[in-house]
Amino acid sequence: MKQILIIGAGNMGYTYGKSFLDSSQVTRERLFFIDQDADKAERVMTLSDNPFHTEPSGFVRSMDLILLCVKPQDFRQLSNRLLPYLSPDSIVISIMAGVSIESIRFELNCQKVVRAMPNLPAAIGKGMTVYTCQQLSQTESHEVSKLLGSTGKALEVEQEDLLDAATAISGSGPAYVYIFMKAMQQSAEAMGFDSEAAELLVRQTFEGSIDLLQQSEDGLQVWIDRVSSKGGTTEAARNTFDEQDLESAIHAGLESARVRAGELREAIKRSPAG
Template structure:
């Protein structure tokens, strides 16, 4: 299996690194197409002759093409690569907002997988939601999912509109976590901890809480109840969160992100 990665920014590099480190794709079978010469290629074990800056036929002698360019660059890219596309190519898109139909129409091909990864893919702990065109059989879809899983975990959905929902939940989600962590760090500093102490406290608290949740069958509410005691400190904090309608604000924020994702896809 040969894979072409078009675009070698953060996501393109993440996929290249994950494919190689997992052993799922041989370094010699990974090609990279980036319009500007990429100095970063020195850090990868990909054959240097497999890095291209021009649209030429040998670049497209592959099975799977990963589109890792910015969404706003897609139309101009499609115009350039359309003559090289065949019915046998499978396209894996990591472009936000670009629909399967738009990719099919602009590239004049049918086999398309649209995905929404998030930033922890950079360390192999990502969450990617993906869907596929009806022209892809189970065997090809299984291969693509294995590629995606080199960057973390994945969830297949039948309805493409759920990709926008995934953008709002798991795609943007890490920023919500960092927002809450940052607020806790600032509070800890005001309580007397140094910045490094506060970051250590909050970081380990989040890490430990997530690992504990993942290793149990308890729900999030179950764990809230376990940590809270009647008239205790946790209950005092949760009561304030409820009075300030923090949960409602989070719900509104996620739904606003979903609405914006839909707007960007028009």
């Protein structure tokens, strides 16, 4: 990409700017930021040699790609200010939860739109981003894939509806991992470990298990069975999980998250212009 504009200089805007630079996909001279909050300038301008802007202006027309990192409820107000300066050839990437490609096209009168759903570990280069493109050339799609993948892994899907599922799985997923870790840590303390030792046991168990899986070609079920000796401790725990129907509870929770993502998308679509 020649020139990239990031609108929204919060944590995700900073994360993407830094990742783009670290992966050598853009230089400081070609990276720009806009945010209404001038107090955010000091942090993000460590990434850019260009002036910090609080409002869109004529310079936006020269941008090859615009990344929208603003809150969904702020989009319509932003679009009114951005529209006069938007080049029809610019690629627009949105990480706004619930704002459809159709809405972005309508509000910004643009065609080349990418909608992406990153997750929190993107901040440390371990993120999972699911995205869908419309009206991009093969070369442009490849460039977008590299940009979004600079924060971890990126997966392109054809159906935009799958972004609701991605929100439920990978977007909200870190919270589910932390919930399970917290429960394990509480159990460790109940069994007699102090809090520091309990935290070490759980963190290292999760980290080691993931690394082991990553370095192996075997799937999850193989590893589950490998740890589970017949008549042993792991089997006892698994039997209890089955009795409590843990898997069904997890499936139900993820489906609730997916449905809620769709509800929020529809609510944003129906909301009046601000």
